[in-house]
Amino acid sequence: MRRLLLSCLLVAIASVIAPCSGQLPAQLHDIGNVTDLRAHWRIKPLSSAATRWGIVWNVVDSANYEGAEIVLLDERYVDAFGRESAEFHRYSVRDGAVVDDEKTDFSPSSSMRDGGGSIRVRLDAGAVVGRLDAGYGVPDISIPVELHSGTGMGFYCDAGCDTLRCDFECDKVDVPEPSSFADMGELRAYLRASQDVREAEWVYYDRDTDPRRVSLGSAYRLATVSDGSGGYDVIAIDTVAGARPQLKARLAATGFIDVYDLTWYDASGVTMGPECSARFENASLLSFSFPLYKATLRFRRAIATD
Numbered sequence: 001m002r003r004l005l006l007s008c009l010l011v012a013i014a015s016v017i018a019p020c021s022g023q024l025p026a027q028l029h030d031i032g033n034v035t036d037l038r039a040h041w042r043i044k045p046l047s048s049a050a051t052r053w054g055i056v057w058n059v060v061d062s063a064n065y066e067g068a069e070i071v072l073l074d075e076r077y078v079d080a081f082g083r084e085s086a087e088f089h090r091y092s093v094r095d096g097a098v099v100d101d102e103k104t105d106f107s108p109s110s111s112m113r114d115g116g117g118s119i120r121v122r123l124d125a126g127a128v129v130g131r132l133d134a135g136y137g138v139p140d141i142s143i144p145v146e147l148h149s150g151t152g153m154g155f156y157c158d159a160g161c162d163t164l165r166c167d168f169e170c171d172k173v174d175v176p177e178p179s180s181f182a183d184m185g186e187l188r189a190y191l192r193a194s195q196d197v198r199e200a201e202w203v204y205y206d207r208d209t210d211p212r213r214v215s216l217g218s219a220y221r222l223a224t225v226s227d228g229s230g231g232y233d234v235i236a237i238d239t240v241a242g243a244r245p246q247l248k249a250r251l252a253a254t255g256f257i258d259v260y261d262l263t264w265y266d267a268s269g270v271t272m273g274p275e276c277s278a279r280f281e282n283a284s285l286l287s288f289s290f291p292l293y294k295a296t297l298r299f300r301r302a303i304a305t306d
Contacts, residue, residue, distance in 0.1 A: 024062055028152035031057070035171045036125040037147065041155045042165040044116040050074045051159045054089070055119050055132075057145065059152035063096040066145075069156075070117055070134055084108055086117075088134055088141045108136040116164045119155070123147055125171070179235050179245040187223055187235065187245050197283050198232060199225055202299035203306050205285070209295040222248060222299055224286070229253075231260060234278075249288070251278050262288060 031037060045051040054069025071087040086108055091101040108117060115136060123130035130147050133139035155166065181187040191199055202222045209215070221237040223245065234249035251260035254277075262276040277289045284301045 024056060024059060024065070024152075025154035025156045028059055028154040029168050029170070031147060031149070031151055031153050031170055034123065034147060034149065036127075037121065037123040037130065037171070038167060038169045039121040039153060040118060040165055040167045041120075041163075042116045042118040043157060043161040043163055045072060045113055046160040046162065048074070048113070049159070051157070051161070052089075053117075053119070053155070053157035053161065055121060055153065055155050057121065057151065057153040058148045059154070064094055065151075066092045068119065068132055068134065068143075068145075070112075070119065072112055072117065084111060084113065086112070086140075090143065104141065106135070106140045108140060109138065110136045112136055116162070118165070121145065121147075121153070179233070179247050181235070181245050183244060184237065187225075187237070190225070191223060196226055198280055199223075201237070201302040202286055203302045205298045205300040207295070207297045209297075210293070214290065214293040214295045220248070220299075221302070222286075224251070227251075234264075249278075264288065264290070 029039075039055065041053070041055065043053055045053075050071065050073050052069050052071040054067055056065050056067040059065040068088070068090045071089060073085045073087070084107060086106055088104045088106060089101065090104075092099050117136050118134065118139075120133045120139075121130055122133075129144045132141075132143050132145045134141040153168070179187075181190070188201070191201060194200075200223070202224065204220055223235045223237055224232045225235060227233050227250070230253035232251040233247055234251065235245045236248035237245055247265070249262060249264040251262060254261055258280040260278045262278040264272045264276055266272060272290055273292055275291050279287050279289070281287055281298075285298060286300075287296060287298045289296050
């Protein structure tokens with residue numbers, strides 16, 4: 001697992017951009033196949049005029065992304081209690097056009113011109129949907145956001161500002177390489193010609209699991225193929241016509257006969273952690289052990305009627 005970390009506590013002039021025109025920040029962070037993320041930008045506007053700053057995410061290209069921004073109105077616009085007037089914009093850009101532009105008026109709990117204002121995005125490990133918070137101190141605005149793998153994220157401002165905080169921290173998964181087989185026909189032709197008894201197609205047989213710790217995503221159908229280094233690639237077989245077989249796990253030789261160290265990737269591409277192992281119990285049975293999850297899965301060799 002690789003960790004990306006950017007931390008800038010400095011005084012700076014942010015990039016001047018107009019995100020709704022399709023122009024993006026000069027620096028974008030790759031959020032990749034992300035498992036958890038923290039992004040936090042806090043600025044203090046230097047101008048007394050209307051100022052806006054924000055964040056873009058799910059950036060595919062300059063014409064397709066999502067964004068949110070704080071718009072701090074001219075300092076003359078205050079409420080009856082002397083509080084600043086602000087707007088929160090949540091928008092999407094598709095094919096260069098702004099869509100789903102939503103605006104919410106709010107008054108920051110304290111002066112953003114004095115103490116700064118924040119935009120934060122977080123995705124907790126294991127969560128499906130992240131949160132975006134905006135405002136001063138305790139968030140004035142909080143909304144759910146979806147983060148898509150293989151996209152970018154960045155900050156912007158349309159005027160001079162002091163950058164009080166700029167953090168980007170992201171845990172990324174080392175995604176396994178795809179199978180080298182183009183389709184099931186190619187894979188099965190390889191297995192039929194193999195002289196290695198461990199190279200075979202396997203179907204789910206049974207399990208011994210604690211349902212509070214782990215669940216079986218589907219009744220997997222697998223194939224084992226030599227990696228040329230004494231180990232084996234475990235390939236997940238999709239029964240959909242034309243689907244490309246995908247790498248599900250790796251078996252690394254241990255020096256013990258028929259026992260292998262196991263690297264197993266779950267449905268989101270995250271490894272199941274250390275101490276996992278696999279064993280060819282005989283020519284017809286293959287087992288996978290996940291002791292930290294108190295789980296064992298067994299697969300039997302496929303036969304013609306499967």
